[in-house]
Amino acid sequence: xxxxxxxxxxxxxxxxxxxxxxxxxxxxxxxxxxxxxxxxxxxxxxxxxxxxxxxxxxxxxxxxxxxxxxxxxxxxxxxxxxxxxxxxxxxxxxxxxxxxxxxxxxxxxxxxxxxxxxxxxxxxxxxxxxxxxxxxxxxxxxxxxxxxxxxxxxxxxxxxxxxxxxxxxxxxxxxxxxxxxxxxxxxxxxxxxxxxxxxxxxxxxxxxxxxxxxxxxxxxxxxxxxxxxxxxxxxxxxxxxxxxxxxxxxxxxxxxxxxxxxxxxxxxxxxxxxxxxxxxxxxxxxxxxxxxxxxxxxxxxxxxxxxxxxxxxxxxxxxxxxxxxxxxxxxxxxxxxxxxxxxxxxxxxxxxxxxxxxxxxxxxxxxxxxxxxxxxxxxxxxxxxxxxxxxxxxxxxxxxxxxxxxxxxxxxxxxxxxxxxxxxxxxxxxxxxxxxxxx
Numbered sequence: 001x002x003x004x005x006x007x008x009x010x011x012x013x014x015x016x017x018x019x020x021x022x023x024x025x026x027x028x029x030x031x032x033x034x035x036x037x038x039x040x041x042x043x044x045x046x047x048x049x050x051x052x053x054x055x056x057x058x059x060x061x062x063x064x065x066x067x068x069x070x071x072x073x074x075x076x077x078x079x080x081x082x083x084x085x086x087x088x089x090x091x092x093x094x095x096x097x098x099x100x101x102x103x104x105x106x107x108x109x110x111x112x113x114x115x116x117x118x119x120x121x122x123x124x125x126x127x128x129x130x131x132x133x134x135x136x137x138x139x140x141x142x143x144x145x146x147x148x149x150x151x152x153x154x155x156x157x158x159x160x161x162x163x164x165x166x167x168x169x170x171x172x173x174x175x176x177x178x179x180x181x182x183x184x185x186x187x188x189x190x191x192x193x194x195x196x197x198x199x200x201x202x203x204x205x206x207x208x209x210x211x212x213x214x215x216x217x218x219x220x221x222x223x224x225x226x227x228x229x230x231x232x233x234x235x236x237x238x239x240x241x242x243x244x245x246x247x248x249x250x251x252x253x254x255x256x257x258x259x260x261x262x263x264x265x266x267x268x269x270x271x272x273x274x275x276x277x278x279x280x281x282x283x284x285x286x287x288x289x290x291x292x293x294x295x296x297x298x299x300x301x302x303x304x305x306x307x308x309x310x311x312x313x314x315x316x317x318x319x320x321x322x323x324x325x326x327x328x329x330x331x332x333x334x335x336x337x338x339x340x341x342x343x344x345x346x347x348x349x350x351x352x353x354x355x356x357x358x359x360x361x362x363x364x365x366x367x368x369x370x371x372x373x374x375x376x377x378x379x380x381x382x383x384x385x386x387x388x389x390x391x392x393x394x395x396x397x398x399x400x401x402x403x404x405x406x407x408x409x410x411x412x413x414x415x416x417x418x419x420x421x422x423x424x425x426x427x428x429x430x431x432x433x434x435x436x437x438x439x
Contacts, residue, residue: 041092095305
């Protein structure tokens with residue numbers, strides 16, 4: 001499942017009123033006198049793993065009752081509950097624009113005193129800071145699980161032909177040429193589903209664009225037309241190695257083709273593996289980081305916070321119980337339970353058993369060489385995926401300039417109020433503004 005979810009608008013108006021309402025929430029107890037800690041999390045595909053964790057917690061704790069809800073449309077459920085002033089204690093959401101909006105509405109509690117934060121990899125903590133529209137003091141989420149995106153490849157085909165994993169962009173192009181010369185399709189895309197256009201885009205961005213470029217643009221210190229030019233050029237260059245008319249094929253089509261050995265590689269995230277294996281359970285898949293730069297040391301793994309925990313504002317009276325629940329969720333064996341069920345990447349430091357399909361990315365995961373998906377910062381209304389598809393289909397001489405100019409223009413159109421708010425903040429707090437537009 002992709003890390004981001006599309007949730008419209010935000011929740012309810014009046015952040016100050018929200019904070020006041022939340023502050024009135026007291027300690028909720030069950031009939032047995034236990035403190036009830038309720039979690040609503042947005043990944044229904046993980047419901048069995050969370051049911052097992054809930055049962056295990058409740059069997060080992062006498063004073064706290066844990067309730068975990070994993071609805072099919074968690075964001076809609078949450079918005080409805082907020083309107084009714086019925087707030088869970090902890091929410092489990094992705095690290096994306098929805099999290100940014102929660103922060104902007106002052107709906108989350110500062111949990112910087114939670115000791116478990118010291119065990120989280122710095123990349124994932126930095127990712128959350130970069131999702132703040134305006135630099136905030138404090139910490140408002142504990143990253144739990146991530147996913148990874150780059151290049152999936154058919155290990156058997158590679159071994160049969162003696163191909164090696166590329167570590168630079170030029171090596172990647174040379175590999176694609178070699179695969180073509182062998183009469184095999186190098187890449188397969190499902191660009192009929194526009195969201196899949198973001199897969200190569202995000203994986204290339206982490207190497208060729210600043211991770212905080214959206215914040216820089218909002219602050220008025222950078223333009224997408226400059227930062228995204230090399231990203232757009234490399235993204236377009238992949239078409240020479242794709243199947244004919246990649247816009248005629250869907251995500252499911254691409255997964256099926258790769259599963260059947262119709263291409264040696266597939267530029268997509270680890271979330272695609274279950275779909276691929278549903279077609280061919282025996283396929284031998286591994287992955288590698290997309291080498292967007294010709295300096296191998298500069299390349300990063302595209303990995304974002306797929307699931308993280310935030311505590312709702314106004315829950316200070318239950319903080320001890322809430323932190324005890326978090327401690328439980330972050331116990332190594334409980335993290336491994338989730339990893340085994342969902343083939344995820346742990347945000348916690350430690351020696352965990354990762355799925356074999358991530359073997360080629362393990363070095364980056366273990367050494368914390370990662371950066372977030374750029375589209376986690378994009379408003380859904382802007383439809384960047386469709387913009388990229390249009391650009392890739394445009395065979396005119398000025399396609400690149402047209403795309404980049406539109407990116408800047410549309411960004412202003414869909415973020416006008418946010419940009420005004422950010423620039424007002426920096427005008428009033430010039431000490432907060434550095435060259436990168438970040439604190």
